[in-house]
Amino acid sequence: METKSISFKIYMDKGQELDPEVWFRVFNTWIPQPDDDILVDVADYSHVKNGPVTILVGHKANYALDNTDGRFGFQYTRKRDLQGSFADDLESTIREGLKAAARLDTDPALDGGVHFTGERTQVVLNDRLNTPNTDDTEENIKADVDAFLSRLYAGGSAKTQRKQDARQRFTLDIEAEGTFSPSQLLENIDS
Amino acid sequence: MSKTWKEELGDRITNELGEEIDIYETQMELKRQDKITNEIFGETRLRRGVYGQRYDNGQRFDGVRTQELAYQEGLTKGVNTVWDAPGMQRIKIPFGGVTANQLEVLADLAEEYSDNILHITTRQDIQLHYVHIEDTPALMRRLAASGITTREACGNSIRNVTACPLSGVCQTESFDVTPYAHALTQFLLGHPDCQDFGRKFKIAFSGCHHEACGLVAMHDFGCVAVLRDGKRGFETYVGGGLGAVPHQAKLYDEFLAEEDLLPTAQAIARVFARLGEKNNRARARVKFLVAKLGIEEFKRLIEEERKIMPEDPAWTAYLDDLTVTNEEPLVDASALNGQARPEGYGEWADTNVYKQRQDGYCVVTVALPLGDATSDQFRALADIARAHVKDTIRTTVEQNIVLRWVSESDLPEVYTALAEAGLGDPGAGTIVDVTACPGTDTCKLGIASSRGLAAELRTRLAAQSHELDAAIKHFRIKISGCFNSCGQHHVSDLGFYGISRKVGEYQVPHFQVILGGQWTENAGAYGLAIGAVPSKRIPDVVTRVTEAYLEQRQGDESFQAYVGRVGKAKVKEMLDDLTAVPAHDEDASYYTDWGDTREFTTGDMGKGECAGEIVPLIEVEMQGSEREAFEAQIHLDAGEYEEAYRKAFDAMLHAAKALVKTQYLDIPEDADQIVAEFRTRFFDTQLFWDNFAGGKFANYLFRHYEEKPNSHDRDTAHQIIEEAQLFIENAHACYGRMNVVNA
Numbered sequence: 001m002e003t004k005s006i007s008f009k010i011y012m013d014k015g016q017e018l019d020p021e022v023w024f025r026v027f028n029t030w031i032p033q034p035d036d037d038i039l040v041d042v043a044d045y046s047h048v049k050n051g052p053v054t055i056l057v058g059h060k061a062n063y064a065l066d067n068t069d070g071r072f073g074f075q076y077t078r079k080r081d082l083q084g085s086f087a088d089d090l091e092s093t094i095r096e097g098l099k100a101a102a103r104l105d106t107d108p109a110l111d112g113g114v115h116f117t118g119e120r121t122q123v124v125l126n127d128r129l130n131t132p133n134t135d136d137t138e139e140n141i142k143a144d145v146d147a148f149l150s151r152l153y154a155g156g157s158a159k160t161q162r163k164q165d166a167r168q169r170f171t172l173d174i175e176a177e178g179t180f181s182p183s184q185l186l187e188n189i190d191s
Numbered sequence: 192m193s194k195t196w197k198e199e200l201g202d203r204i205t206n207e208l209g210e211e212i213d214i215y216e217t218q219m220e221l222k223r224q225d226k227i228t229n230e231i232f233g234e235t236r237l238r239r240g241v242y243g244q245r246y247d248n249g250q251r252f253d254g255v256r257t258q259e260l261a262y263q264e265g266l267t268k269g270v271n272t273v274w275d276a277p278g279m280q281r282i283k284i285p286f287g288g289v290t291a292n293q294l295e296v297l298a299d300l301a302e303e304y305s306d307n308i309l310h311i312t313t314r315q316d317i318q319l320h321y322v323h324i325e326d327t328p329a330l331m332r333r334l335a336a337s338g339i340t341t342r343e344a345c346g347n348s349i350r351n352v353t354a355c356p357l358s359g360v361c362q363t364e365s366f367d368v369t370p371y372a373h374a375l376t377q378f379l380l381g382h383p384d385c386q387d388f389g390r391k392f393k394i395a396f397s398g399c400h401h402e403a404c405g406l407v408a409m410h411d412f413g414c415v416a417v418l419r420d421g422k423r424g425f426e427t428y429v430g431g432g433l434g435a436v437p438h439q440a441k442l443y444d445e446f447l448a449e450e451d452l453l454p455t456a457q458a459i460a461r462v463f464a465r466l467g468e469k470n471n472r473a474r475a476r477v478k479f480l481v482a483k484l485g486i487e488e489f490k491r492l493i494e495e496e497r498k499i500m501p502e503d504p505a506w507t508a509y510l511d512d513l514t515v516t517n518e519e520p521l522v523d524a525s526a527l528n529g530q531a532r533p534e535g536y537g538e539w540a541d542t543n544v545y546k547q548r549q550d551g552y553c554v555v556t557v558a559l560p561l562g563d564a565t566s567d568q569f570r571a572l573a574d575i576a577r578a579h580v581k582d583t584i585r586t587t588v589e590q591n592i593v594l595r596w597v598s599e600s601d602l603p604e605v606y607t608a609l610a611e612a613g614l615g616d617p618g619a620g621t622i623v624d625v626t627a628c629p630g631t632d633t634c635k636l637g638i639a640s641s642r643g644l645a646a647e648l649r650t651r652l653a654a655q656s657h658e659l660d661a662a663i664k665h666f667r668i669k670i671s672g673c674f675n676s677c678g679q680h681h682v683s684d685l686g687f688y689g690i691s692r693k694v695g696e697y698q699v700p701h702f703q704v705i706l707g708g709q710w711t712e713n714a715g716a717y718g719l720a721i722g723a724v725p726s727k728r729i730p731d732v733v734t735r736v737t738e739a740y741l742e743q744r745q746g747d748e749s750f751q752a753y754v755g756r757v758g759k760a761k762v763k764e765m766l767d768d769l770t771a772v773p774a775h776d777e778d779a780s781y782y783t784d785w786g787d788t789r790e791f792t793t794g795d796m797g798k799g800e801c802a803g804e805i806v807p808l809i810e811v812e813m814q815g816s817e818r819e820a821f822e823a824q825i826h827l828d829a830g831e832y833e834e835a836y837r838k839a840f841d842a843m844l845h846a847a848k849a850l851v852k853t854q855y856l857d858i859p860e861d862a863d864q865i866v867a868e869f870r871t872r873f874f875d876t877q878l879f880w881d882n883f884a885g886g887k888f889a890n891y892l893f894r895h896y897e898e899k900p901n902s903h904d905r906d907t908a909h910q911i912i913e914e915a916q917l918f919i920e921n922a923h924a925c926y927g928r929m930n931v932v933n934a
């Protein structure tokens with residue numbers, strides 16, 4: 001199973017109240033210091049409701065503060081150059097997403113103004129052609145997802161729930177027991 | 192092996208559209224192999240709506256210095272345009288009509304190829320930003336399968352044909368213009384006579400004269416529905432346009448019978464293709480051709496052309512069935528009686544609901560902030576449409592969406608559903624509903640942040656909306672990021688366009704304030720610039736001007752009449768203190784733009800691909816001189832002869848300075864020096880001489896510089912305006928000759 005684009009979102013319980021200008025300022029400082037991407041521009045959409053707030057647009061991925069469904073978090077969308085197996089692509093997307101979240105978590109300009117709740121995350125397969133929102137897709141990726149989540153949450157239990165609206169992209173909401181920061185999750189993947 | 196959309200969609204795409212996209216894809220491949228030039232590929236993709244976007248030259252100013260973006264070197268998709276750089280996809284929506292199914296497709300595309308945002312433009316198109324060129328063929332195929340083509344969405348072509356979003360349901364229309372807009376769109380799309388224009392060509396339809404919906408006066412070809420003795424026809428206009436030098440369209444025909452509509456449009460296209468300017472893009476719109484030839488001669492040429500055009504059955508075939516675009520309601524009409532009204536409903540219904548001429552039905556306007564909606568919101572709209580109105584959905588030139596044929600009794604439910612989707616904002620068509628072009632957010636030509644300013648004004652005005660006096664509530668505010676007018680600032684009550692001013696070592700974002708424009712009467716009058724104000728003080732401009740109007744207006748005096756009575760000079764004086772810019776170390780906030788945190792620069796401006804294309808300094812200056820000539824004309828119309836004279840002279844001086852600048856960049860703003868330098872460099876050398884008229888045009892400048900009239904009257908003002916126009920024309924020609932010499 002191949003998919004051309006994957007999003008990973010890690011929810012936050014602190015940060016939503018920040019002025020969008022703060023995100024703009026922070027992302028703007030990232031552009032000259034990319035981490036394995038070409039960072040291009042910052043887009044402000046704080047005027048729309050329940051959608052992207054501020055997006056750092058990159059060549060390989062987009063990095064967004066996002067409030068879709070009224071749930072605030074940081075979303076990393078890998079949009080180009082996924083070329084491995086589904087398991088590899090899933091892992092690399094989540095790893096890069098967590099690295100970016102960890103960078104936000106420790107960004108001095110945010111000064112502790114954010115808090116991630118890594119026990120609540122979301123994976124979206126952003127490719128309706130190859131990975132539609134169907135039972136078949138779920139079946140096909142189940143083993144890879146379960147294996148990866150087991151590593152991500154260090155063997156702890158993690159429940160997944162698929163969005164049922166057939167028009168939506170294949171979306172898994174993930175909820176694990178415990179509390180996890182982005183850096184803890186990164187450590188879990190690597191241990 | 193992953194699947195492709197081409198295989199997946201198969202015969203759901205018509206052969207014609209499929210082949211066109213195949214050809215485009217082949218051209219992409221040829222470009223990858225460097226077998227076609229940047230220029231050719233650039234025009235190819237533009238004609239498919241694939242547009243450049245800011246920073247696609249691979250550079251971005253980060254607030255301190257311009258950074259190189261580390262794209263893979265080599266491959267480009269246009270002149271100085273990096274292949275991998277994200278771009279914009281414009282999607283044509285003829286007369287703004289979309290179906291629920293199409294909304295869903297558009298939502299999917301925004302998620303998969305863009306940034307989850309769909310943007311409605313001031314010409315009823317939809318735009319997706321940050322799209323990679325490699326994704327465009329799949330995107331086009333998915334659109335094609337839903338019945339949408341991006342063909343000729345940009346480039347030197349017939350652009351989206353627009354029409355009133357109320358056509359067919361409007362209380363004041365003569366008849367529904369939708370089938371005509373549809374027929375003209377189909378007829379001209381890809382038509383061989385429309386493939387060799389020097390610039391774009393815009394068409395609009397309106398159902399009546401007095402409302403604003405169609406804005407025909409600012410279009411290359413505008414059609415207002417008229418009934419004469421029960422027969423349908425159009426009052427037609429040609430040569431309108433905004434841009435740096437706005438032109439009101441000229442009346443072409445008081446009554447063009449419906450059967451003559453398509454052949455006349457075709458004849459205009461042929462004459463424009465043949466006689467329109469091709470080398471100087473700044474003079475290549477129809478408005479310049481009409482101005483050059485005069486409307487009578489232009490009309491004569493069109494009539495001659497019509498006589499020699501081969502007869503085409505398509506000219507009238509569509510008239511056999513004008514019901515193709517007819518709509519039907521989903522729900523029977525019933526009145527809103529005792530239903531519970533949700534909180535917020537009253538305020539929303541006051542501004543966002545229009546009673547159709549069909550009893551019991553309404554048009555609901557979904558107000559989109561800055562014209563933006565998310566993919567989920569588009570899907571929610573599709574759901575609401577299916578539940579209440581079928582496919583009767585249109586985009587508007589005010590960057591909103593309307594749902595037509597809502598039964599009155601459904602209104603509370605529709606409001607609730609919209610509010611749940613975050614689409615229940617009131618204020619459609621009011622001062623809160625600010626229109627803005629993309630500006631510096633994504634446009635390569637943007638100078639100042641039109642969207643940043645629009646967002647700020649919207650937030651402030653929405654907070655005051657309960658207290659706003661009825662006299663200003665329906666003001667229109669329109670903002671462009673530069674003089675190219677995509678935000679339609681000329682036809683607003685309060686218009687602004689972005690400019691930059693140097694203060695010490697720094698550049699400071701400013702907006703020119705435009706007053707006196709008229710939105711109604713199909714964009715009945717254009718406003719004029721009264722002065723530049725720093726971007727950060729524009730909200731104060733809005734407050735001050737609206738307050739002064741409320742205090743000083745006489746009776747029911749309109750804002751345009753008020754500005755006319757007190758005079759622009761007085762209004763300008765009122766704003767004088769707002770023009771001051773504190774030193775950088777006193778208040779650095781002036782040196783950043785709205786919605787941006789970087790120190791302001793114009794260094795990110797690139798070479799445009801549409802509105803302005805190439806904007807070298809001389810052209811910017813030249814456009815300034817043309818604007819002054821235009822303003823002189825307005826003074827003349829107002830009987831202000833001395834002012835008209837002064838403006839026309841300034842216009843000549845400005846054009847002379849523009850030319851001098853090509854050789855002597857730092858020429859001071861001093862008339863004596865400009866005239867002296869111009870004489871030495873352009874007159875004595877005969878560079879400015881016309882083949883036939885010799886030094887005649889230069890002498891206009893010298894004469895008016897040397898002797899000013901003792902008194903001013905209509906004739907002297909009129910004469911100098913004509914001379915100024917000829918002088919400017921010759922300056923353009925001289926610049927063209929210089930280019931040829933330099934090439």
Ligand code: SF4
Pocket residue numbers: 628629630631634635636637638641671672673674675676677678802803
């Ligand atoms: S060309 Fe100017 S007016 Fe048009 S979209 Fe760009 S910034 Fe706005």
